Each structure stands twice: as structure tokens, then as C-alpha cells.
Amino acid sequence: xxxxxxxxxxxxxxxxxxxxxxxxxxxxxxxxxxxxxxxxxxxxxxxxxxxxxxxxxxxxxxxxxxxxxxxxxxxxxxxxxxxxx
Numbered sequence: 001x002x003x004x005x006x007x008x009x010x011x012x013x014x015x016x017x018x019x020x021x022x023x024x025x026x027x028x029x030x031x032x033x034x035x036x037x038x039x040x041x042x043x044x045x046x047x048x049x050x051x052x053x054x055x056x057x058x059x060x061x062x063x064x065x066x067x068x069x070x071x072x073x074x075x076x077x078x079x080x081x082x083x084x085x
Contacts, residue, residue, distance in 0.1 A: 023071055028064030035060050 035056060040047040044055065 020068075020072055024064065024068040027068035027071065028061055031064040031067065032057070032060035035063070 040052060040056065044052045046052055047056075
């Protein structure tokens with residue numbers, strides 16, 4: 001009985017981790033795509049330089065992280081609603 005519970009918890013944790021990784025990567029990709037429309041030349045001297053591209057990537061990662069955090073929190077909260085009633 002304990003083995004079945006342990007296996008179920010392990011599978012749930014693995015699934016949760018995989019979903020979190022996929023959502024995070026998708027949000028970073030979407031952020032990268034959305035930031036393509038941002039005129040970085042207003043803030044950066046050489047936006048096509050390696051430093052400009054690195055800043056673009058870091059902005060996409062930060063924005064994607066926040067968006068993914070919101071989505072994952074929302075999924076978690078919506079799953080907890082069933083315990084209300």
C-alpha cells in the first residue's frame with residue numbers, strides 16, 4: 001500500500017515539474033516573440049550587438065518567468081477551488 005502511495009506521489013511530483021518546465025519555456029518563447037516588437041534602439045546604443053541581444057534574451061527570460069509564475073499559480077488556485085465546497 002505504501003509503495004502505491006509513494007509511486008503516486010512521485011508521479012504527481014514528476015508531472016508537476018514537467019508541466020512547470022514546459023509552461024516556463026513556452027512563456028519565455030512568447031516573451032521573446034513579443035519583445036521583437038520593442039524598439040530597443042531608443043534605450044540601447046547598439047541593439048544588434050551581442051550585449052543588446054543578451055539584454056533582449058534576459059528581458060524575455062524575466063518577463064517569461066513572471067508570466068509563467070502567474071499561469072502556474074492560477075492553475076494551482078483553480079485546482080484548489082474544489083476543496084471549497
